[in-house]
């Protein structure tokens with residue numbers, strides 16, 4: 001694969017500034033759901049409305065800005081990233097916007113819709129098929145990234161798992177945007193973790209500007225992103241095969257670990273009750289929030305960061321056949337829902 005000759009460094013910086021103007025603000029809306037047999041209002045920040053359809057538009061911007069400003073990305077270089085889908089789509093869009101090349105290293109969990117979008121945006125797609133020792137694909141993808149970097153000196157790795165520019169951009173953009181959209185300091189903020197960058201950045205901002213807010217990280221069964229036990233995972237976006245480089249106890253007040261059934265239940269509940277189509281990780285976040293609300297009857301203003309919309313998940317959490325194919329009983333109606341909100345979340349770590 002040859003690199004794409006593109007604009008000079010100063011032109012790249014200028015284009016990146018224009019890209020920044022396209023990010024957010026994404027809407028925040030209250031929805032009222034039956035949680036534990038009682039109507040509770042939850043505010044949803046809908047990052048599916050962001051450029052490229054997810055919160056990762058912000059991450060892509062932050063990572064590329066950091067590379068450009070430090071001189072590590074130069075004209076003629078090609079971006080490279082290991083991605084479960086959303087960051088890949090955001091980087092593919094940004095690379096096209098900047099008129100530079102992009103290679104995405106993906107795995108079989110990536111939704112067909114995401115692969116289609118990567119191709120439409122002109123990205124080169126490299127798929128790894130070997131699961132790593134912890135049952136996921138992340139470590140295999142990172143091995144492939146290391147090989148590609150060795151083989152191609154003009155490839156530049158954005159490194160979402162390790163770059164401090166990942167959490168930094170969420171502290172700079174996502175945190176203040178969210179707090180500014182709320183009438184007062186929220187009791188709690190919930191967000192999914194994979195690299196942990198979104199959560200870490202938002203949490204750091206809230207620690208400084210809204211210190212009474214409880215920050216609740218939501219992970220998925222089988223993930224080791226933050227203290228979890230490794231196991232097979234079936235969803236992309238939420239969870240990781242290795243611990244987050246960005247999270248520590250100072251940023252996480254509570255951890256909730258959701259399973260696929262509860263994530264599917266809350267995706268469907270929000271669609272049914274509010275007409276909003278949220279992604280699988282957002283369903284998990286809602287499940288974590290519901291569990292928290294059951295033990296925090298006093299909490300009034302709570303916010304769930306919904307990383308993307310539901311369009312890409314028609315074949316997974318919104319699909320009963322898929323759930324059965326991975327050994328998960330599809331969630332039932334409201335009665336099943338109240339049972340789920342009490343039991344299907346595996347653990348809440350205070």
Ligand SMILES: Cc1ncc(COP(=O)(O)O)c(C=O)c1O
Nearest residue numbers: 086194195196197198237281307
């Ligand atoms: C759908 C979805 N939810 C949540 C996340 C978690 O984001 P982070 O990597 O910042 O922890 C991602 C990241 O790819 C995602 O795609």
